[in-house]
């Protein structure tokens with residue numbers, strides 16, 4: 001089997017996405033690029049993550065062509081491949097339906113950085129991509145453009161996406177996004193949330209890049 005170790009890790013993190021509430025059942029998707037070959041391991045389309053094993057993870061090239069695997073790759077493959085082609089600084093893309101982050105995409109309010117952990121992983125306010133039906137090249141372009149050089153983007157009326165240099169860093173970023181959204185929501189019930197100053201956000205994210213992005 002090609003890229004067995006990386007495929008096993010993608011399967012393991014897909015299950016972790018479900019277990020930690022970032023998605024339910026077969027929702028969301030996850031990809032990881034092998035830096036040596038440039039090939040991408042991605043979750044299969046419509047398969048319950050509880051049942052996903054190493055060989056179910058599809059191997060595709062950077063244009064989405066299937067290299068190995070018996071399923072169809074995720075419907076969001078055009079987006080994963082586009083982001084990975086554009087961003088040599090990251091290797092993983094994770095799409096979640098995490099609840100509090102998604103709520104910001106329903107009121108179309110970018111998420112400010114109110115937690116040190118979120119600022120560390122995400123590096124700035126998280127933008128909202130306008131709603132469009134996902135899974136198309138046009139949607140991929142829209143989300144990739146809204147993401148820019150950032151590490152997270154919220155999809156209007158849908159969910160969220162995070163990127164990172166490794167599966168563990170990307171998984172942490174997904175939780176930093178969700179925790180930041182939940183704490184912001186809680187803080188708004190108590191009063192007026194005070195975001196971290198931009199220079200502090202920059203300082204934290206620079207530290208993260210130096211320690212995790214290499």
Ligand SMILES: [Zn+2]
Pocket residue numbers: 027028095096097158159
């Ligand atoms: Zn989705």
